Every structure is written in C-alpha cells, then in structure tokens.
Amino acid sequence: DIQMTQSPSSLSASVGDRVTITCRASQSVSIYLNWYLHKPGKAPKLLIFAASRLESGVPSRFSGSGSGTDFTLTISSLQPEDFATYYCQQSYGTPRTFGGGTTVDIK
Amino acid sequence: QVQVVQSGAEVKKPGASVKISCKASGYTFTSYYLNWVRQAPGQGLEWMGRINPGVGSTSYAQKLQGRVTMTSDTSTSTVYMELSSLRSEDTAVYYCARVKGPDWQDASDSWGQGTVVTVSS
Numbered sequence: 001d002i003q004m005t006q007s008p009s010s011l012s013a014s015v016g017d018r019v020t021i022t023c024r025a026s027q028s029v030s031i032y033l034n035w036y037l038h039k040p041g042k043a044p045k046l047l048i049f050a051a052s053r054l055e056s057g058v059p060s061r062f063s064g065s066g067s068g069t070d071f072t073l074t075i076s077s078l079q080p081e082d083f084a085t086y087y088c089q090q091s092y093g094t095p096r097t098f099g100g101g102t103t104v105d106i107k
Numbered sequence: 108q109v110q111v112v113q114s115g116a117e118v119k120k121p122g123a124s125v126k127i128s129c130k131a132s133g134y135t136f137t138s139y140y141l142n143w144v145r146q147a148p149g150q151g152l153e154w155m156g157r158i159n160p161g162v163g164s165t166s167y168a169q170k171l172q173g174r175v176t177m178t179s180d181t182s183t184s185t186v187y188m189e190l191s192s193l194r195s196e197d198t199a200v201y202y203c204a205r206v207k208g209p210d211w212q213d214a215s216d217s218w219g220q221g222t223v224v225t226v227s228s
Contacts (some may be wrong), residue, residue: 001169032211032213034213043219043220044202046214049213049214050211053211055216087151089214091214095156095168098153100151101152
C-alpha cells in the first residue's frame with residue numbers, strides 16, 4: 001500500500017494567515033493527489049484534484065502543487081470557514097490511501 | 108444537480124451484518140464510479156473500496172476483503188455496501204462518494220451525508 005504522511009498533524013493560525021500543509025507519498029503517485037476539507041458532522045469536500053486543479057466552486061485562496069512524492073496545499077489567506085481538518089489522498093494505486101489529516105484551529 | 112443520499116443510522120451487535128444504501132441522482136448513474144469511505148471516532152478517513160455501477164465491478168481494500176460486498180441496482184440508481192462479521196472497530200461514519208472522472212480526475216466530488224453505524228453488544 002502507498003503510505004501518505006501529512007505534516008503538521010495540527011496547527012494554530014489566525015484569520016488572514018497563509019497556511020501550508022504538506023503531504024508525502026511513500027512512492028511516486030505522479031499527479032494523482034487530491035485534497036479534501038472535512039468538518040465535524042459534515043461530509044468531506046473536494047478542494048483540489050490532480051495535485052493542482054481547483055475543484056469547481058472552491059475559492060481561489062486554495063491552491064495545490066507538487067508531483068511524484070511531495071505535495072503542498074496552501075491557503076493564501078485563512079478565513080473563518082477554513083478551520084477544519086484537511087486530508088490528502090492518492091488515487092494512483094489501490095487502496096486509495098488518505099493521509100492522517102491536518103487539523104487547522106484558531107490561534 | 109448531483110445528489111448522493113444515504114440510508115439512515117444503524118445499530119448492530121458484534122457478528123452481525125449491515126447493509127447501507129446510497130441513491131444517486133442528477134447524473135448518468137452508470138458513468139461514474141462510487142467510492143465508500145469511513146471514519147471511526149477520533150480517526151482519519153479510510154478508503155474501503157469502489158464500484159463501477161454500470162458493470163458491477165468492484166475493488167476492495169485488502170483489510171476488508173472477505174467481509175465487504177458492494178453492489179449496484181441500475182434500475183434505482185442505488186449502490187449498496189454490506190459489511191459482515193461486524194466488530195466494535197467497525198463503529199464509524201460511512202460515506203459513499205461519486206468519483207468525478209477517470210485517471211487524473213479520480214477524486215470524490217459529491218458525497219453522501221454519511222451513515223452512522225454503531226456496533227455494540
């Protein structure tokens with residue numbers, strides 16, 4: 001199985017901050033890397049697919065980059081509705097493994 | 108618009124089975140894979156498997172092989188996920204989610220509301 005490792009596991013930030021979350025794969029997944037936002041009691045929401053493609057309707061403050069084994073999700077200016085847990089997921093191999101998650105909370 | 112609606116919460120005893128439904132609408136049901144993902148209390152997301160609703164082909168996570176079965180009913184645009192020999196570790200919120208496309212578009216873009224499954228004696 002391809003292991004996905006996210007860092008940090010949690011971070012505290014303020015509204016307006018620039019936030020960066022990283023995701024590392026145990027082997028190359030090319031650009032087959034997705035990012036989701038998940039809030040308690042809600043369904044996950046797709047933010048980024050194919051490493052850098054912004055899902056329709058997602059604000060442009062979210063961006064993704066990377067290929068191979070190293071990927072980054074950046075929130076350029078954190079908004080109140082962005083406090084949540086973020087997951088990366090590879091769609092290169094089966095099983096489609098998720099990272100352990102990064103929780104972004106209010107500083 | 109695309110909608111994925113799941114069946115309601117379940118409480119089961121250890122050793123029993125649970126079958127969750129996921130009804131899709133707003134798109135051509137047979138043209139998109141559906142994933143199943145679960146989240147146990149305090150844990151992260153876990154991919155369980157996927158189904159091609161058009162032909163019924165499936166791919167399961169190795170750790171669930173032999174206990175999970177995913178099926179589809181094209182007449183009602185519904186997929187089902189059955190998990191057998193339930194244990195306490197299967198207590199989780201279960202989600203179905205449509206896959207937006209093949210290859211580089213392989214990502215879950217429309218999710219059901221989640222189904223809480225509690226396994227308790």
